[in-house]
Amino acid sequence: MPKDKTIKRKDQITLIAQNKFREKGYRAVSMRELADHVGIEAASFYNHFDSKESILKEICFRMADEFFNRIEIVINEEKLPDKILEKAIESHIKVITANTDASAVFFLDWRYLSEPYLSEFLELRRKYENIFRKIIKEGMDKGLFEKLDETFTVLTIFSSLNWVYEWYDPKGRFTPDQIAENLSKLILDGMRK
Amino acid sequence: MPKDKTIKRKDQITLIAQNKFREKGYRAVSMRELADHVGIEAASFYNHFDSKESILKEICFRMADEFFNRIEIVINEEKLPDKILEKAIESHIKVITANTDASAVFFLDWRYLSEPYLSEFLELRRKYENIFRKIIKEGMDKGLFEKLDETFTVLTIFSSLNWVYEWYDPKGRFTPDQIAENLSKLILDGMRK
DNA sequence: TTGATTAACTAACATTTGTTAGCAAAGATA
DNA sequence: TATCTTTGCTAACAAATGTTAGTTAATCAA
Numbered sequence: 001m002p003k004d005k006t007i008k009r010k011d012q013i014t015l016i017a018q019n020k021f022r023e024k025g026y027r028a029v030s031m032r033e034l035a036d037h038v039g040i041e042a043a044s045f046y047n048h049f050d051s052k053e054s055i056l057k058e059i060c061f062r063m064a065d066e067f068f069n070r071i072e073i074v075i076n077e078e079k080l081p082d083k084i085l086e087k088a089i090e091s092h093i094k095v096i097t098a099n100t101d102a103s104a105v106f107f108l109d110w111r112y113l114s115e116p117y118l119s120e121f122l123e124l125r126r127k128y129e130n131i132f133r134k135i136i137k138e139g140m141d142k143g144l145f146e147k148l149d150e151t152f153t154v155l156t157i158f159s160s161l162n163w164v165y166e167w168y169d170p171k172g173r174f175t176p177d178q179i180a181e182n183l184s185k186l187i188l189d190g191m192r193k
Numbered sequence: 194m195p196k197d198k199t200i201k202r203k204d205q206i207t208l209i210a211q212n213k214f215r216e217k218g219y220r221a222v223s224m225r226e227l228a229d230h231v232g233i234e235a236a237s238f239y240n241h242f243d244s245k246e247s248i249l250k251e252i253c254f255r256m257a258d259e260f261f262n263r264i265e266i267v268i269n270e271e272k273l274p275d276k277i278l279e280k281a282i283e284s285h286i287k288v289i290t291a292n293t294d295a296s297a298v299f300f301l302d303w304r305y306l307s308e309p310y311l312s313e314f315l316e317l318r319r320k321y322e323n324i325f326r327k328i329i330k331e332g333m334d335k336g337l338f339e340k341l342d343e344t345f346t347v348l349t350i351f352s353s354l355n356w357v358y359e360w361y362d363p364k365g366r367f368t369p370d371q372i373a374e375n376l377s378k379l380i381l382d383g384m385r386k
Numbered sequence: 387t388t389g390a391t392t393a394a395c396t397a398a399c400a401t402t403t404g405t406t407a408g409c410a411a412a413g414a415t416a
Numbered sequence: 417t418a419t420c421t422t423t424g425c426t427a428a429c430a431a432a433t434g435t436t437a438g439t440t441a442a443t444c445a446a
Contacts, residue, residue: 024304027220027221031434032432032433040393043397043437044393045435046435048393052434052435111217111218112218152367158356159352159353162352163349164352179345182342186384187383190378223404239406240423241423244404
């Protein structure tokens with residue numbers, strides 16, 4: 001069988017898994033239930049994935065990649081802390097709204113990863129948060145942002161951003177751009193000197 | 194056996210359950226694992242609870258009660274929208290920081306409730322959110338807050354508040370009061386006209 | 387055309403799951 | 417003292433779980 005057809009099936013499984021994991025939570029979805037939705041037998045999964053957990057791994061680390069790829073572009077393009085933060089927020093929101101199912105898994109079900117993947121995942125998250133922390137510190141040092149606790153500020157920013165997957169509706173009132181704009185305004189106005 | 198001793202045991206189970214559910218997620222904690230930590234056999238739970246799910250129910254609805262009890266006091270005491278919002282935020286943070294384990298279950302594991310409890314739970318949550326929505330609408334109408342989308346604003350406020358259980362540390366740098374104060378400032382400055 | 391690979395199947399496995407039945411001891415109530 | 421209730425136990429059950437073994441048909445590369 002051609003390589004691309006294989007990839008298609010694997011992606012199809014990942015897509016359906018994302019959707020079911022999001023709906024019911026990773027632990028509440030059995031291989032047999034997943035199989036029903038894909039249209040194969042549970043045992044057939046093992047031609048594509050090593051284990052149930054490896055499907056979860058795929059989803060979580062793929063999302064991490066997305067976040068990193070996007071933010072790296074922002075960092076290389078912008079130079080001023082407040083402008084970088086604005087663009088970083090936009091980048092983050094774009095990734096979430098473009099992958100709401102995967103986001104739910106990324107934000108809720110990562111905890112079911114076993115070692116060493118759990119540690120690897122947490123390390124990636126820490127790195128990503130540090131990018132934001134650095135931006136904020138620079139903004140404070142340059143007198144653009146009010147001097148608040150960095151960790152506290154970063155946590156609060158991520159809190160408001162990371163909840164968007166829960167209520168974002170592609171057919172709803174707000175476009176991803178509008179959400180990013182509103183959040184940027186709310187957050188930056190709260191921070192600005 | 195005396196009634197109060199019964200209540201003690203039930204509370205002890207709830208406390209340990211909260212802790213384990215928080216640590217591993219409701220679905221990942223078995224009755225036998227829970228039993229080990231309580232120091233009884235799994236079957237003995239059924240002298241105190243009808244089912245595993247009824248432990249979850251207890252935790253979720255007890256937290257809902259806490260949130261409502263606290264906020265009602267605030268509403269009866271304060272009259273100005275920005276002052277009410279400030280006090281409401283404080284109230285919310287106090288409940289979370291005083292019950293971090295239960296909060297984690299309340300925010301993450303409620304989805305494993307089955308009907309009709311799931312609907313009942315969601316209805317309570319909706320009611321609670323509406324209290325905040327009303328405060329914000331009043332603030333906007335009176336020209337205290339900038340006119341933004343109410344739903345959007347409420348969701349963003351809750352996002353930042355509801356994440357606190359995740360990082361709050363009783364032995365850490367911030368007291369619940371300081372957290373409430375910082376969040377109030379960040380949020381209200383972002384909203385104020 | 388031959389041989390290897392891919393992806394599906396059926397059947398079964400060992401565990402783990404929540405839960406029930408039946409029983410015993412301890413304390414409360416009369 | 418006699419009875420009832422509470423709370424624990426052991427043993428077991430039926431269902432669900434992730435996974436493996438073994439097989440088969442189709443497709444690709446030589």
